[in-house]
Amino acid sequence: MPVTDVTTDAEALTLTLTADFAAPVERLWEAFTDPQQLERFWGPPGWPARFPEFDFTPGGRAVYYMTSPQGEKSYGSWEFLEIDAPRGFTVLDNFANADGAPLDGMPVMRVVFTFEPTAAGSRMVNVSHFASADALQQVVDFGAVEGSTMAINQLDRVLAGLRxxxxxxxxxxxxxxxxxxxxxxxxxxxxxxxxxxxxxxxxxxxxxxxxxxxxxxxxxxxxxxxxxxxxxxxxxxxxxxxxxxxxxxxxxxxxxxxxxxxxxxxxxxxxxxxxxxxxxxxxxxxxxxxxxxxxxxxxxxxxxxxxxxxxxxxxxxxxxxxxxxx
Known part of the structure; x- marks a missing residue:
């Protein structure tokens, strides 16, 4: 499986996910910056994602939602803060309503996606920064570790192509x-x-x-x-x-x-x-x-x-x- 490590750090207020892939950095970058490819892996099993809005520019915004088997929808939004192709990008990640507006009282995360070459292909390091230990724990309690791991472990088939x-x-x-x-x-x-x-x-x-x-x-x-x-x-x-x-x-x-x-x-x-x-x-x-x-x-x-x-x-x-x- 691509995900090799998921670590929470209550002192640094971070949640870090690391995954390795047998594909070059440029291919990994493409998968994370093309909404049609993101939809194929971003949601964990049982909660597939859709990105109806995706403005991949500094200051731009993406809106996504994931749908449960019973039809329940969970919304989120990204505000793109920094873009450094193909090495990575940074977003402000919010829990959102159906219009993409942030939900009051829910954690807001600054998430840094970093892509780097390895001898076997590429590595993604995803670091989520939180404002407080309570916010970090709240996201962990939501199942973020398990959900993110299962989602990213679906990326291999996207990078390789189905055949x-x-x-x-x-x-x-x-x-x-x-x-x-x-x-x-x-x-x-x-x-x-x-x-x-x-x-x-x-x-x-x-x-x-x-x-x-x-x-x-x-x-x-x-x-x-x-x-x-x-x-x-x-x-x-x-x-x-x-x-x-x-x-x-x-x-x-x-x-x-x-x-x-x-x-x-x-x-x-x-x-x-x-x-x-x-x-x-x-x-x-x-x-x-x-x-x-x-x-x-x-x-x-x-x-x-x-x-x-x-x-x-x-x-x-x-x-x-x-x-x-x-």
Missing amino acids: EYAAGKATQTEILDDTHVRITRLIEGPIDLVWRAHQEPELLEKWMLGPDGWRMSVCEVDPAVGGKYRYEWEPIGDTEGERFGFDGETVLSEAPRRAVTTEHMTGTDYPSTLNDLNLEEEDGATLITLLIEYPDMQTRDIVLATGMTDGMEASYARLEGVLAGV
Whole structure:
């Protein structure tokens, strides 16, 4: 992972994050100063960022917000104080309202981004300066250490490019914490088609089948927020197994980039999961990122032990074939 150290210093009133990358300083600079690239990593998993305003000039301002799986938005703003391309820049970082105005009573940070070359590529040192120990502790209590670490650890795939990042990889499953798992798979195909393939029953029936020997016997989908869905599968031929299914509803929909749904095993009293689907396109290929929130670690481990990753890989490989014929 890129992040190598996160340190808080109550005497110096600083929070320092250090990360190393296998990319030159100029490439790192580009990722931090292009809002479209910033949006691909700045928000931690489950809270993707958007930068509707980005005036990268001394005295200019950027406004961003991060959206939770339930649709809650958290706003922030940067005032650019100093810019020294490509070595770094300094911002005044505020918690903000929907208009980008600073929130009263919330900490204000002076944040210095520094980029320097290393033998293997480049290093980012991000130092946040606080006005008081209480302000520093307040930000730490908000989860800034964990959130910043998870956000910056997503930057590798942006710097490398999606095809290089995913080269030789099939479906990847990462355990993020006790209740969160992230699944990624690069699909050859544009984002609009990949989105449709997750929303339209006539396409879902062709690829969301898991291992060979199963068919989707029920596929009912209302992709609107609050809409319900129901899937059922049954074995065919000599395949062993029993009919099963899932049901749930759409919590958030931001076509064609994000859909959040609940998922419950039909006919059981098992607790539901929250599935946060994000799509990201680059050069005709789309990265699928599925963040799954489980109710507890035990449920997480039971599901992972079923061979879920292998079944998803079979489905995603089939999806590429379906998209080629659309």
